[in-house]
Amino acid sequence: MTIPRKIGVLTFHRCINYGSYWQARCLIEGLRGMGHEAVLLDHYSPAINRREWRCALDPLLPTKSSVFDRLQYAVKTRRFLNALEALPRSARFELDDPSSLGRWDLVIVGSDEVWNGRHPWYGGHALFYGHGVQAVRLVAYAASFGSQSASDYLPSALVEGLRTFSCISVRDANSVAIAANVLGQRPETVFDPCLLFPPLLGRPQSSAEDPxxxxxxxxxxxxxxxxxxxxxxxxxxxxxxxxxxxxxxxxxxxxxxxxxxxxxxxxxxxxxxxxxxxxxxxxxxxxxxxxxxxxxxxxxxxxxxxxxxxxxxxxxxxxxxxxxxxxxxxxxxxxISGRLHSLRARSQRFLERALEP
The missing domain is CATH 3.40.50.2000 (Glycogen Phosphorylase B;)
Structure with missing residues (x-):
């Protein structure tokens, strides 16, 4: 029998990026489908938002977008923000000051490049390594170091943050190597939440007449x-x-x-x-x-x-x-379908273990 938990998900949900949105939404919906009270931890930074929105309006830099395209990207950005507003979220808190966030049964960090020190604006932010998070248990699900190399220096404070996690899973071999190197133990590899909890959008339209x-x-x-x-x-x-x-x-x-x-x-x-x-x-x-x-x-x-x-x-x-x-x-x-089935089952088992009281 599932014991409902109060779960916060810490990820890059404010990025104007289809993958960031869907992996956050799929994980939240998957956890809720398992009977838990799951919400996105709604961190907020005006400085990061400005950088994100500038990128969203001109995403092909150094090639400049035309005025017409920038207007189209502005519509896309507003639609993203509206979609975000519809997701279950905690009270908003400052990214650099999570003290108002309160205490949680479980906080899940991951399903994005949350540990990528090369990320242009979130890179190396201590919150995603557990600093300032008040939770009975801290778990990483499908976290990634992204394009960061195993040879890159990881500050000791961030390594110590990773040591506070009860269990860690990642989504790629590069992240396995980095985590094993700094923590001395090999994390499990799991699926991106979109593959674990595929979005339900109804029957797709046929493109046979207009392929x-x-x-x-x-x-x-x-x-x-x-x-x-x-x-x-x-x-x-x-x-x-x-x-x-x-x-x-x-x-x-x-x-x-x-x-x-x-x-x-x-x-x-x-x-x-x-x-x-x-x-x-x-x-x-x-x-x-x-x-x-x-x-x-x-x-x-x-x-x-x-x-x-x-x-x-x-x-x-x-x-x-x-x-x-x-x-x-x-x-x-x-x-490929066979591998998807077996790896989905493995990812589900990890998540169930991570959610145990």
Missing amino acids: YIAVYGHGFSAGFAQAIRDFAHATGHRLVSIGYRNSWTHEQFLQADPGDFARVLASATAVVTNFFHGCVFALINKKPFACETSSYRANKVTDLLALLSADAHLITERSNYAQVQSLLQTPLEPE
Whole structure:
């Protein structure tokens, strides 16, 4: 029998980013579905918000967005903020002063790059390492060091914060290596909350009459973009860019809110991405997909696909048009579904153990 717990989730829920929103929402909804009183710990920083919003209005820097695109990104930002307001949250508190937060049965830190010291504005913030958090138990679920290298220095105060966690799980091999190095014990690898508690959005619309390929990300290489264009032309597909402008696609859906993002990927014929959650939502919806690697997201993307034995979906400079064509018109391998099932069960077991009184 589940004993209801008062749970706070500490993550980057204020980022104007589809992955940040959905992993926060899926974890909250999953915990509530398990019978717990779970809310997002609503940290707030005017300085960080300004930086986040500036990035949201001009996300392709150093390439400047046009005035028209900035207006579209402003609509997207407002829609994100409205979606955030609808999520269960604690009373708002200052990021640098969590003293008003009160005491919790359990605080779960994670489901994002919460320990990435290279994050442009949250990097190395002590709160995400447990400092100032008042909880009977402190747990890390699917936390990540992101693009931070195992050779990077981690201040002793942050290491001591990590030692206060009752149990730690991470979502990629790089984070396993860093945590094992500084703590002397190997953490468990678990799924991103979107894969553990997939969002329920109803039946996706069929794209059979007007087929399209969803494009999620930016900064794609010219060769990869041309291969996708050639494939779309040969097969009669539109290319719909979701959330960011990609000038080589047929359609730009820049103002998409988190719900739009999930529905567009669920109804697409296939997914093209260089983002972690582009892969995640393709996997959730069992869509053919191709992911181009990028240096900033290499750790989490490559580790996720390696975990699922789906490395073939990674595209590099050595890939050719035939590989891209094959990936976008071939159903996902049955072995991937089997691995998803077993790793989802393993992640569920970890979370259940972590929630025990």
